[in-house]
Amino acid sequence: MSKKKDRRETTPPLSKSALRRQREREQRLETILGAAQTLFAADGYHKASMEKIADTAEVSVGTLYFYFKNKEDLLVKLLGQIGFDLRNMLGSAFKNADLSLAGIREAGRIFFEDFCPNHPENIAIFFRESVGQGEVVEAHRKKIFDKLIDDVCQALMRVCENQGGRFQSDLSAEVMATSIMGMFERLAYHNLIWQDRSAELKTIGQDAIDFIIGGIERLVR
Known part of the structure; x- marks a missing residue:
């Protein structure tokens, strides 16, 4: 040695x-x-x-x-970078919010007001071009989404614990985290890929986060 x-x-x-x-x-x-x-x-x-x-x-x-080695390898590398950047941005919001719902709100603001308008190419690749491109790419997409969902789930549980409450069921945090990421994905796709409503992203994001916060408060006892 x-x-x-x-x-x-x-x-x-x-x-x-x-x-x-x-x-x-x-x-x-x-x-x-x-x-x-x-x-x-x-x-x-x-x-x-x-x-x-x-x-x-x-x-x-x-x-x-x-x-x-091929184009698929290129796409997987790009997905890894996009996933890392997105997790880093959202994770920082959760960590800097002092274990409160403000972190959830700030993460939403960052996604809709910073990530989406400033990284349209990443939105197109992550939510459109990487879909249905074979088992290797799909497995990589799933891995990234699983990590994102787990990040949100852990943040929700920390917020709940810090506020002295508990979720309605053992699955509540996971259901909310999956719903949050699903909503982020669908709204980004609908408002940036299907149509260009980038000028309205701030309002769209505020409405989405208000909806999410209301759901969290409903499931926390």
Whole structure:
């Protein structure tokens, strides 16, 4: 064990040229992901070929396949980034709300007033282009939604406990969390993908959150 530790400690740092190549690889990866994100959202997943993604990213098709084995792999990577960003935004709202319903309200505001209008490409990919794209993608979507629902569920239980109450049943928090994420998804899809009502998202979000808060209060004894 000590020998391994010694080898790690004596590993020489990367040279400047190696660091430069590492930065270039990371930048190239981000460029490819950005190109795929734009094309998936604008043209649709099926119409966005690997050749077109490579051309938009200004890399060779061979370089694109060096980073991703296929288009499905690209979509899964994008979904992971979108899911991480969304969980991070909503999770921060829950944590900063001092275990009150204000955290639920703030999370809703962030989703409708920050995430939706500022990340329309992510909305299109997450709620439209990733649907029905095979078992691998669907499993990844489910994993992300399960985590989001669990985040909301845990937040609801903490709020309930902090307020000295209890839910109507053992399933109440899970039912509410699933309903909240389902409502967020449907409202985003209906008002940003089916039609452009981005200018009204603030009002839509306020109505949705008022509805959600009322439901939470109804189920908490």
